[in-house]
Amino acid sequence: MSKNVKKVAIVWRGDRETRGAATKTNSRYHRIFEELEAAGFAPEPAVFDEAFAHEVFQQLLAVDAVLVWVNPLDDGKTRNVLDPLLRKVAEAGVFVSAHPDVILKMGVKEVLYETRHLGWGVDTLIYRSAEEFRDAFPARLATGGPRVLKRNRGNGGQGVWKVEIDDRQSDGTFVRVLEAKAWSIPETVELEAFLSRCEAYFEDGGSIVDQPFQERLPEGMIRCYMCGDKVVGYGHQLIKALVTPPPGYGPEALQPGPRIMHPASSAPFQPLRAKMENEWTPQMMSVLGIDRQSLPIIWDADFLFGPRDSFDGDTYVLCEINVSCVFAIPDDAPAGIAQELALRLRSCS
Known part of the structure; x- marks a missing residue:
């Protein structure tokens, strides 16, 4: 392998058997592996668990960049071991996204309070x-x-x-x-x-x-997917979370609808795209003290429909920001991840 080829570790949670069997083609992240290779990177799986955390730590010290997909809560497990590990890896000069300190700023519910005065905010x-x-x-x-x-x-x-x-x-x-x-x-x-x-x-x-509570919740949630500060797609889903089921309901009343993916260019979402790229993301970065180089490579903002405006148009209320483990993702997101990573590593060099 050429010395100029950057090694990228993709981290997700799994047991010892999963770590031993993981390849670039047999996980749900296979499209991301493909796009990273197409962009000239050398990606590798790095399955994590607390039982072999030191082994993962040594692996991550030997790469140029680390992309992480691990939930904050997962079947009773937390990121209390992983996050300090990732901080040490970043301190050693490896690019880490999303960095645990950035997650603590924007990937927690407190961001809803800190940014309540922005156009996406409500009484919080x-x-x-x-x-x-x-x-x-x-x-x-x-x-x-x-x-x-x-x-x-x-x-x-x-x-x-x-x-x-x-x-x-x-x-x-x-x-x-x-x-x-x-x-x-x-x-x-x-x-x-x-x-x-x-x-x-x-x-x-x-x-x-x-x-x-947002009364238009039954109209669905829009997940706006971002690579850095650019929109790479949307997911619209008729969710059932927090929707009170009707009397005499059956199991189908609790089953959410499918998440329908749309490209960044989708016409119905262009007002939201303009707000995210030109107003809300820059404003959020300013409020939270996050520069562009530190923005997560992939993240999403979940929006509910707010009250209609005076022209009967939609408004949007931020429900949460997801940073730790953003998946599933739109078709264009894997290429966007690879492009954004290339831009970040060029900025670091």
Whole structure:
């Protein structure tokens, strides 16, 4: 292999057997491997687990760039071992994306609070302790409609709740709650019991973000995929998370619709593209102190439809930003990843 060929490790979670069997063609990342090779890189799989973290660490020190696809929560496992490992790799001069410090700025729910004043924001609060949550949330819930609570770090809808007062109770001591996790069903619980349930979200410096429920949620969610600061496609999905099922519902009422992918050029999404590329992403970078070189190679912003504007046009409300493990991705994204990585490494040299 030529000394000028840059080695790129693609990291995802798996066990020892998966690590031993992993190739460039037998994982869901095969298109990314293909595009990296086409761009002149030498990609290699780097399956990670805490049981062999040191082995992965040594592998990553021997490459030029590391691209990571590992969820913050996965079957009880976290990134508490992986993130310090990646920081050490980056300190050794290896390009890492997404860097754990960047994830902590934009890939957590707290970004919704920090950027609430941007065009994608809404009335957003944050609770940084269980005591603050207990003191403030019940009063907030009593002043308006349903609220959505989001634990700071999570994925797959874990720790995201729609909460509303049970109007069958006159004193407000019971609430109806629905978690965004797949196949969750509504519950009616005592408010005190729900507050206690959420206390675990404050462990290890955690927090909870509080936003109003968006009534147009049944119209779907738009996932805007980004390579750096450029849109590479969209996914529109009729989600069922936080949508209260109708009376007498069957299993199909909990099954989300397929995510329909669209290219960046798709006409219906051009207003959103203009906002993301020209306004919201630059503004977010300024607020969070992130330069272009540090933006994740691949990330996405999930939007819900907000209230229609005075011209009956759509507005968009940021639901969350995904950075740690963005997949599935649009058809154009693998090539975009390769192109963006080439640009970053040229900037580093």
